[in-house]
Amino acid sequence: xxxxxxxxxxxxxxxxxxxxxxxxxxxxxxxxxxxxxxxxxxxxxxxxxxxxxxxxxxxxxxxxxxxxxxxxxxxxxxxxxxxxxxxxxxxxxxxxxxxxxxxxxxxxxxxxxxxxxxxxxxxxxxxxxx
Amino acid sequence: xxxxxxxxxxxxxxxxxxxxxxxxxxxxxxxxxxxxxxxxxxxxxxxxxxxxxxxxxxxxxxxxxxxxxxxxxxxxxxxxxxxxxxxxxxxxxxxxxxxxxxxxxxxxxxxxxxxxxxxxxxxxxxxxxxxxxxxxxxxxxxxxxxxxxxxxxxxxxxxxxxxxxxxxxxxxxxxxxxxxxxxxxxxxxxxxxxxxxxxxxxxxxxxxxxxxxxxxxxxxxxxxxxxxxxxxxxxxxxxxxxxxxxxxxxxxxxxxxxxxxxxxxxxxxxxxxxxxxxxxxxxxxx
Numbered sequence: 579x580x581x582x583x584x585x586x587x588x589x590x591x592x593x594x595x596x597x598x599x600x601x602x603x604x605x606x607x608x609x610x611x612x613x614x615x616x617x618x619x620x621x622x623x624x625x626x627x628x629x630x631x632x633x634x635x636x637x638x639x640x641x642x643x644x645x646x647x648x649x650x651x652x653x654x655x656x657x658x659x660x661x662x663x664x665x666x667x668x669x670x671x672x673x674x675x676x677x678x679x680x681x682x683x684x685x686x687x688x689x690x691x692x693x694x695x696x697x698x699x700x701x702x703x704x705x706x707x708x
Numbered sequence: 709x710x711x712x713x714x715x716x717x718x719x720x721x722x723x724x725x726x727x728x729x730x731x732x733x734x735x736x737x738x739x740x741x742x743x744x745x746x747x748x749x750x751x752x753x754x755x756x757x758x759x760x761x762x763x764x765x766x767x768x769x770x771x772x773x774x775x776x777x778x779x780x781x782x783x784x785x786x787x788x789x790x791x792x793x794x795x796x797x798x799x800x801x802x803x804x805x806x807x808x809x810x811x812x813x814x815x816x817x818x819x820x821x822x823x824x825x826x827x828x829x830x831x832x833x834x835x836x837x838x839x840x841x842x843x844x845x846x847x848x849x850x851x852x853x854x855x856x857x858x859x860x861x862x863x864x865x866x867x868x869x870x871x872x873x874x875x876x877x878x879x880x881x882x883x884x885x886x887x888x889x890x891x892x893x894x895x896x897x898x899x900x901x902x903x904x905x906x907x908x909x910x911x912x913x914x915x916x917x918x919x920x921x922x923x924x925x926x927x928x929x930x931x932x933x934x935x936x937x938x939x940x941x942x943x944x945x946x947x948x949x950x951x952x953x954x955x956x957x958x959x960x961x962x963x964x965x966x967x968x969x970x971x972x973x974x975x976x977x978x979x980x981x982x983x984x985x986x987x988x989x990x991x992x993x994x
Contacts, residue, residue: 587753589855589932590746605915618912620760622924646925648760650912655756659855659928 582614584630586640586656593640593661594630601654602629603647612654619649625699627706628656639664641706643699667707676700715971719964726960733953740946746939747884754932761929762903764922771919774870775926778899782875784821786865787812790881790937791828792945793847800882800948801830807892808880851942858935866927869898881937882944890944897933900926
């Protein structure tokens with residue numbers, strides 16, 4: 579079975595470009611993994627963690643904001659608005675931002691949902707930094 | 709006739725200026741390289757988004773989204789003019805501002821109310837001088853525009869567009885074509901034009917479904933569009949400054965050369981005159 583071509587790109591930079599055995603992605607309807615030979619797929623991703631298996635014992639982790647994945651002809655393109663490597667996350671900064679978001683008062687359901695969404699991004703980052 | 713000392717002082721001052729312009733040239737060269745790198749690293753993302761959109765446009769023909777609302781005669785428009793905070797970069801800012809103002813005039817002539825949003829001190833100062841009202845001016849975006857900054861602008865545009873407060877958003881900026889060519893350009897941001905549909909992805913599985921993916925893609929395409937105008941403008945600024953400083957450096961070199969010649973001529977004339985005086989003095993005695 580051939581290898582998968584994976585690229586992870588945000589507008590500001592390209593985080594990964596190269597071959598991989600498999601890549602696990604956080605789809606909005608649940609996480610899924612892509613192996614070589616996967617059928618064409620366009621999926622929306624939510625903020626979460628991408629696990630990329632470059633080789634048998636070489637796993638890379640990326641923490642992403644929401645975005646998309648496009649699987650086509652053995653190529654996986656992950657497009658996200660922002661992404662970090664776990665070692666780039668500053669835990670105290672994220673914690674402060676999270677506290678800030680949680681201490682803000684919101685009115686109405688949509689505002690509450692938005693606040694939850696914003697908080698989620700930071701929670702994921704904090705847990706990934708550990 | 710200037711005295712040799714005066715000319716020498718002038719040469720000295722031009723030499724100092726040349727030193728500064730040459731340094732600025734080198735700094736701009738380095739900065740433009742970094743800015744161009746940033747432009748290039750944003751390209752895969754935007755190309756891919758475009759590809760996805762055009763693929764999806766084929767499979768989901770009649771998507772209706774507030775961001776796609778077309779209006780034949782827009783009532784209110786926003787023009788965002790992207791310039792730099794600093795000058796000394798040739799016609800970079802003035803060309804962009806001129807194009808923006810022409811566009812504004814054109815829209816007003818068609819009966820559209822125009823709101824001007826400005827990035828960079830240069831446009832803000834110039835428009836203030838012309839007494840053109842500016843709704844919003846941002847000077848925070850300097851050498852390194854971040855995606856978050858672009859997102860703020862894009863999101864406020866999208867919100868106002870969706871609520872039908874505005875019908876058109878255009879960005880006037882310096883477009884980066886390649887290292888040798890950057891030109892002022894008007895980019896249409898809203899309403900978004902869906903690229904021509906191709907059928908390349910029509911057989912793909914959509915998760916959750918094609919229409920929701922398009923709807924999620926649209927705001928991203930707009931945000932990345934705004935982001936690109938900012939980074940391309942920064943690249944254009946540094947390239948323009950590098951060229952301006954290069955010209956200034958070589959002009960200073962020319963000036964030094966012609967002034968040195970003048971200095972030598974004056975010096976020789978003075979020596980000749982002194983010899984003539986001594987000779988004629990000696991003749992008068994003997």
